[in-house]
């Protein structure tokens with residue numbers, strides 16, 4: 194459902210241009226849980242931001258469900274971000290002055306649902322990520338793992354086509370990381386959520402179906418993970 | 426758009442609910458000072474204007490004043506004018522006066538004055554003259570060869586140092602008055618009046634009959650007929666009614682008469698007033714802009730995040746418009762409270778000029794409404810512009826700074 198063709202992203206221009214992405218092509222199918230790996234500076238974040246419509250490619254083509262999103266005007270991209278794309282940031286990126294529930298339901302309100310309905314969806318999403326009963330806490334009153342799970346709830350509450358996560362566990366200890374990855378796995382296994390996650394932790398690959406590896410802005414490997422390997 | 430408003434309101438309200446209360450209080454405090462600055466000085470200047478215009482009504486002109494037409498020195502048959510005027514509905518009282526030029530001397534001191542001939546018993550209803558006698562008594566119906574002298578020329582009142590004076594004239598002193606027609610007459614000082622206003626304190630009062638006699642006038646002549654009315658603000662209607670009643674002399678309202686005099690005095694005040702308002706507005710606008718801009722710079726990342734997750738820039742801008750309107754509303758309320766308490770303080774304890782001129786600030790509702798609207802407009806602009814410019818920035822730049 195995602196098709197990327199010869200995607201390029203240069204920072205700057207001319208001789209000094211940094212070729213963060215230098216012609217990347219791949220496809221992601223519905224329901225896949227994909228990890229993007231690679232050394233620091235290999236272009237993972239750059240790629241993910243383009244896929245999540247937070248940034249523009251310098252060249253190349255990007256389609257979601259056949260729609261050429263790379264050339265949409267900003268207002269439509271904004272609507273697409275709102276309705277089709279979930280993004281989980283490395284540093285949670287929650288609004289500090291909003292409670293967990295508000296952080297989640299502000300999006301459904303943006304989509305035009307009633308406050309009551311939005312609140313209900315938010316509670317469901319928070320329950321899905323194991324935060325039942327913590328909906329009224331503000332980010333400062335939550336642990337790192339809990340914050341990241343609120344961010345995930347925010348991303349999934351709108352039932353996006355695809356969810357992107359850029360090193361969602363980078364600021365978390367192993368325990369919290371596992372909780373977050375379990376949530377991803379659960380969403381992927383039980384709800385068929387398509388997930389693209391950037392990570393550099395090898396052990397995270399146990400949770401995913403497929404690993405794409407970048408090196409200096411190009412794709413160097415694309416492997417399906419052994420089904421048996423991820424059996425629990 | 427409805428969604429934008431709802432989301433904007435949600436963002437704004439959570440920001441108020443859980444935001445830093447100290448910052449909020451500080452912002453509101455500064456805004457309240459800005460508001461005060463906008464309304465305080467104009468209120469004081471308004472108080473001064475009221476004081477001066479009050480003088481015009483209380484002494485020379487009443488509410489409406491009738492003066493001779495054209496080149497005539499006198500109104501002929503002032504009594505018939507008075508009769509017509511008193512019959513006009515809304516007129517409370519009216520009297521005739523004779524103003525003439527004269528010089529007064531006392532122990533080799535000579536001072537030029539206007540001597541007003543008046544009917545003492547009628548003046549109680551017309552002017553403040555009977556009530557400002559600081560020494561001795563006001564004229565009576567039978568006062569002849571008696572004179573009331575302004576404190577400044579008597580040499581006792583405030584301002585005596587500035588103007589020529591007669592040097593310690595007291596009640597009972599004898600002064601010589603030489604009228605403009607050359608007639609010279611000696612008067613006994615019956616009282617000293619002090620209105621703390623040059624127009625009053627540099628003059629002298631005698632009985633109407635004195636002037637009539639000195640100038641050999643007959644048939645109730647007058648240099649002016651002074652009219653007081655029942656209700657302030659109806660001067661112009663009464664002015665028309667007096668004309669309709671068949672008075673063919675010139676009929677002025679006190680405002681018409683004061684215009685040149687007061688206008689000159691007020692023009693400099695008005696200039697100060699306008700300049701102070703202008704400066705307050707500029708300073709206020711700049712402060713509001715700075716406060717809200719700094720506030721928004723701190724929220725840059727948050728704005729980027731909101732955009733990244735799909736919140737429309739319009740909701741974000743609206744949330745800041747709501748926020749700044751909220752801040753400013755609180756600021757206005759606090760400013761109003763501060764302003765009103767100061768007003769009440771100064772009304773109870775007026776600022777005193779020239780020892781007895783008490784300036785009480787005037788609360789002008791129009792000014793308040795104007796200032797409130799101005800502040801609100803400014804705040805919406807000041808709150809919206811920076812938010813708009815930040816919300817136009819790319820998401821990457823807003824969140825990650827590059």
Ligand SMILES: Nc1ncnc2c1ncn2[C@@H]1O[C@H](COP(=O)(O)OP(=O)(O)OP(=O)(O)O)[C@@H](O)[C@H]1O
Nearest residue numbers: 204211213231232233234235236237238239240827
């Ligand atoms: N805004 C930018 N301006 C210039 N160069 C940039 C910018 N953003 C990224 N780069 C460069 O592009 C390359 C790819 O960066 P990117 O952030 O995508 O790497 P990454 O794979 O996510 O690395 P990490 O694992 O450290 O997060 C790097 O060389 C980086 O220095």
Ligand SMILES: [Mg+2]
Nearest residue numbers: 237238239359
């Ligand atoms: Mg990265």
